[in-house]
Amino acid sequence: MNHLFETELTAFLNYEKYDREGFNSGNSRNGKYTRTFHTEYGDLFLQIPRDRIREV
Template sequence: MTQFTTELLNFLAQKQDIDEFFRTSLETAMNDLLQAELSAFLGYEPYDKVGYNSGNSRNGSYSRQFETKYGTVQLSIPRDRNGNFSPALLPAYGRRDDHLEVDGYQ
């Protein structure tokens, strides 16, 4: 079994809120994807020698709350030194998932 399924089974066995399990799993996955996206953008992994004197590098992160179906997740949005990185995972200035928006013109 994978770590995800093991944790899910533990959550179910302890009769905890399943939405909280999915929220924390989603938060971890989204933060990992944001870091991977920055690595792909820069063309090297953190602490890789290829990145030295490359002209652009990691420059910390800022936090953002993002509302999802399972609750609010805390995201750490990475930055690059030149300010060119814009994550494709999230819309610019987006604070909530599309599923939360109600279409008033049904």
């Protein structure tokens, strides 16, 4: 799941992580926040990446 979130952000921003194309692009990666989901199969620890300008 964490890899899926990273891939989704890369597709949304339209440049790879650490790519110079993202420098001063107006939107960039902005860290991660964590969430824990308790399921019947155990705990699921997610790290959801953020971007600076979140368009909903």
